[in-house]
Every structure is written in C-alpha cells, then in structure tokens.
Amino acid sequence: MLEDAQTRELLGFLTLVTRLDVKSQATEYVLGLTGSADGRSFLARNADFLQALLTLTRDPSRAVVKDCYCALVNLSADESAHRPLVSQADLLPSLLKNLCDPEYDFSDQVCSILSNLSRRTDTCREVFRAIQSEGVGLAKIVEVFCTDGYNKKGALHYLGPLLSNLTQLPEARQFILDKDRCVVQRLLPYTQYEGSGVRRGGVVGTLRNCCFDYAYHEWLLGSEVDILPFLLLPLAGPEELSEDEMEGLPVDLQYLPEDKQREEDPDIRRMLLEAINLLMATKGGRKAVRDRNAYVILRELHKWEPEPDVAAACEKLIEVLISDEPEAGMENLLEVEIPEDVERKLTQQDEEERRRLEEQLLKSRGGGQRAQGESPEGRES
Structure with a gap:
C-alpha cells in the first residue's frame, strides 16, 4: 500500500x-x-x-x-x-441534493450508493435521518421513484432497494403505511414492473417488510389497498383451472393468458411468499387469504417451482392454509414465543426438508446442478 x-x-x-x-x-x-x-x-x-x-x-x-x-x-x-x-x-447531503435534481447526470450512481449504505441498520438510520432533515423527505423519494422519466439521464431503479432497506426501520414503515398518504397503493403496480428486476424486487421487499406490522393487515387486505392480488399475480402461471377454482380468485387472477409467465427471479418469488405468510399471521389474515382462493395459485406454483428453498417456503404456506386454526390464545403467530428446544428441532426439520427437496430436484433433472439466482438487492461493485 x-x-x-x-x-x-x-x-x-x-x-x-x-x-x-x-x-x-x-x-x-x-x-x-x-x-x-x-x-x-x-x-x-x-x-x-x-x-x-x-x-x-x-x-x-x-x-x-x-x-x-x-x-x-x-x-x-x-x-x-x-x-x-x-x-x-458526510456525503449524504450532497447525494440527496443531486438525487432530487431531474437534470443530474449521475443519479443512478447516487441511488446505488444510497442503497448500499442503507443495508445495515445503523447506517440505514443515518440515511433515513438525512432524508428527513435535508429538506428531501421520504415523500419526495417516493415521488421520484414513482414518476416515470423523472430523470431522463438515469433509470433510478436502485431507489427500489433503498425503499426496501429503509423499511427495516419502524418509522419508515409507518410512513409507507400511513392510511392518508396512499403510498402503498402507488407501489403495488411495481410488483409486475417488467423493465427492471432491481426495481421490482425493491418494491416486493418493501411490501414484505411492511407486512411485519400486523396491526395494518386488515387494512392491507381490505378494499382500500387489496394487496393480495398484487402478491399472487407474479406467482401465477398459465395453468388451466376449473371454473369453480377460477371464480373463487380475485378478478385480476381469473382467465390469465396462455403465455402468462411467473416472476423469473427466485429471490423475488421467495419474498412474495414471505409477504403472504406474514399476512397470514393473524386469524383474520388467514381467513382473507383462504377466502380469495390463494391455495390454487400456490398449489400450481409448488408443482412448478424449480428452486428447493422457494418450494419449501411455498409448501409451508400451503400447510398453514389447509391446517386447522391454532388453539385460543395462539391465533397471532407473530406473537407466539417458541421454546428454544422446539426452535432447534424446527430448524433441524427445515434443514432435513431442504436436503430432501434438493435431492428430489437433482433426480428430476438427472443429477444436474441448479442455477443460482442473483439477489434483486445485490450490491454494486
């Protein structure tokens, strides 16, 4: 050196x-x-x-x-x-000022730096504090993200992972989930955004993080937001369903075209499943997901899913859907405390299940190696 x-x-x-x-x-x-x-x-x-x-x-x-x-x-x-x-x-004030300039030539690099710096919780708090104190505000970040062509010289896709990282923080989630701001509703269409897996994955990660706050589940699943179809549609394929199964689905998932493609990124599929799983933590959430006939979409996904860890997540989701309701006092799964010995046993069972699925996959592919998916929130280098 x-x-x-x-x-x-x-x-x-x-x-x-x-x-x-x-x-x-x-x-x-x-x-x-x-x-x-x-x-x-x-x-x-x-x-x-x-x-x-x-x-x-x-x-x-x-x-x-x-x-x-x-x-x-x-x-x-x-x-x-x-x-x-x-x-x-002390680079945050300069970065945020340049990000908000619609004529700035290097806004994509600014987005990448902010996304990287917000990964860890401690510096994520610093990024959030700077956003709120430098005359920018999270509302402006969302506006820039949701305004098509805000900067003609940059795509600004990495604002998606930035939002996902920021929603590690309860205060950022509270802003996104403010019922008077309609932020969630503005983000929902990006679960199907074809132009960038980075942007798409960032939004899905943001929605998944917001689903940790179960106090908002009824609102998210209700008519004001209606989040479930936006989480299920990327997981749906072109399979033919019976008329009865079709009629039980949300309208946006009925009679999908024959060339309908599922989300191609396994990490995004996993986050979508995690979001639905979180929404099913409460009794009301489980009922809402069952009533929208989500089972048939998840059933077909499980048959198709090539990635063992995503298939395992899907299988667990299906098990919750078809299982009996927990006993009184245990209805909210996010509040249930699991004893350490039980948690160790469950972890061991998860590992055994993962190995079993991998062995099945290798057999079905004739012993070939599975491809590794790139994280939608992968770091710049």
Missing part, C-alpha cells in the same frame, strides 16, 4: 484545481484501489481521500466525476467503509 509521502502526493492531485491530465490519472488510480479489499480498507481509513472523491463529483470533467462516483459505489458496497463515508466524509 502507499507510503505516507505517496499518500500526501496522491491527495495533492485530487483537487478541483489540479491539471486535468494529472487529476484523471489520480482518480483512475483511486478507482483501481477500490477493486480490492485492501484498497477499500486503506481509503476507508483515510477520510481525506473520501472527502476528495466527494469534492471531485463537482469537477467540470465528466470522466473525472464518473471515476469518483464509481469509486464511491465500490466503497459503499464494503460495509467496513459505511461509517467513514457517512460520518467522516
């Missing part, structure tokens, strides 16, 4: 007044450092470099600005750099 004299010399080149050819070589070198763990660790320990990169995002040279943003994206993908970036470089 760099000696002290070399460090000082390199820092001297990372200024707005440095000659362009020298500055370009310096930013290119720093970008190269972010490609290794040692390089990222070095930069994270030297806040002057982080501040210099942030300063040069205002440089007249587009190439220099691009190098700086790429370096910041790579650094933000490394959790060890989160605290220095947020606290020492």
Whole structure:
C-alpha cells in the first residue's frame, strides 16, 4: 500500500484545481484501489481521500466525476467503509441534493450508493435521518421513484432497494403505511414492473417488510389497498383451472393468458411468499387469504417451482392454509414465543426438508446442478 509521502502526493492531485491530465490519472488510480479489499480498507481509513472523491463529483470533467462516483459505489458496497463515508466524509447531503435534481447526470450512481449504505441498520438510520432533515423527505423519494422519466439521464431503479432497506426501520414503515398518504397503493403496480428486476424486487421487499406490522393487515387486505392480488399475480402461471377454482380468485387472477409467465427471479418469488405468510399471521389474515382462493395459485406454483428453498417456503404456506386454526390464545403467530428446544428441532426439520427437496430436484433433472439466482438487492461493485 502507499507510503505516507505517496499518500500526501496522491491527495495533492485530487483537487478541483489540479491539471486535468494529472487529476484523471489520480482518480483512475483511486478507482483501481477500490477493486480490492485492501484498497477499500486503506481509503476507508483515510477520510481525506473520501472527502476528495466527494469534492471531485463537482469537477467540470465528466470522466473525472464518473471515476469518483464509481469509486464511491465500490466503497459503499464494503460495509467496513459505511461509517467513514457517512460520518467522516458526510456525503449524504450532497447525494440527496443531486438525487432530487431531474437534470443530474449521475443519479443512478447516487441511488446505488444510497442503497448500499442503507443495508445495515445503523447506517440505514443515518440515511433515513438525512432524508428527513435535508429538506428531501421520504415523500419526495417516493415521488421520484414513482414518476416515470423523472430523470431522463438515469433509470433510478436502485431507489427500489433503498425503499426496501429503509423499511427495516419502524418509522419508515409507518410512513409507507400511513392510511392518508396512499403510498402503498402507488407501489403495488411495481410488483409486475417488467423493465427492471432491481426495481421490482425493491418494491416486493418493501411490501414484505411492511407486512411485519400486523396491526395494518386488515387494512392491507381490505378494499382500500387489496394487496393480495398484487402478491399472487407474479406467482401465477398459465395453468388451466376449473371454473369453480377460477371464480373463487380475485378478478385480476381469473382467465390469465396462455403465455402468462411467473416472476423469473427466485429471490423475488421467495419474498412474495414471505409477504403472504406474514399476512397470514393473524386469524383474520388467514381467513382473507383462504377466502380469495390463494391455495390454487400456490398449489400450481409448488408443482412448478424449480428452486428447493422457494418450494419449501411455498409448501409451508400451503400447510398453514389447509391446517386447522391454532388453539385460543395462539391465533397471532407473530406473537407466539417458541421454546428454544422446539426452535432447534424446527430448524433441524427445515434443514432435513431442504436436503430432501434438493435431492428430489437433482433426480428430476438427472443429477444436474441448479442455477443460482442473483439477489434483486445485490450490491454494486
């Protein structure tokens, strides 16, 4: 790594007044450092470099600005750099200001950095606090996300994972679930957004996180929001159903076209199942899901599902649907405390079930290896 004299010399080149050819070589070198763990660790320990990169995002040279943003994206993908970036470089106010500028050229990189920085709960709180205190507000973030073509120079897809990360926090969920704001209703159509799995997965993750707050389940499942069809439709395929089964489904899931495709990303399918599972934590939620005939969609999904862990999640969901109601006092599954010995046993059973499903899948494919799905919230690098 760099000696002290070399460090000082390199820092001297990372200024707005440095000659362009020298500055370009310096930013290119720093970008190269972010490609290794040692390089990222070095930069994270030297806040002057982080501040210099942030300063040069205002440089007249587009190439220099691009190098700086790429370096910041790579650094933000490394959790060890989160605290220095947020606290020492104080980059959040600048990022949020640029994000809200519809003419800004590097808004996609800004979205990626904010998404990465909001993964961990501690820095997620810092991001949320900055959003609320820098004259932006979560309402503006939602508006930017939901406004098609807000920035003609960037797609802003990574605002989806940002929203998903922010809803780790109860205060962010309260905003999304505010019954007077209609935020949830604006997000629901994006569960079928074809233009980006990142945006789609971010919204599904946001909805899944909001479903942890069971006090809102009745509202979410009721006519004001009617969330269930938006969670089931991506899981539905082109299979033919009987007339009786069809009539029991929500209207949006009836008579689907022969070329209807299921959600292609297994991680998104898993999150959709998790959201439905959370909605079924209460007796009223289970009744609502049963009454909408969700079973037939989940049954066909389970027959089709190629990924063992997603198939297992689907199977557990079906078991809850077809099982008898819990005894009195145990109706809310999110409030039931499981003894440690029972939890260990259930974990062991889950692992055995996972292995069984994998063996079945390998046999059905003639021993082939299953493909690994990429997370919709995968980090930038």
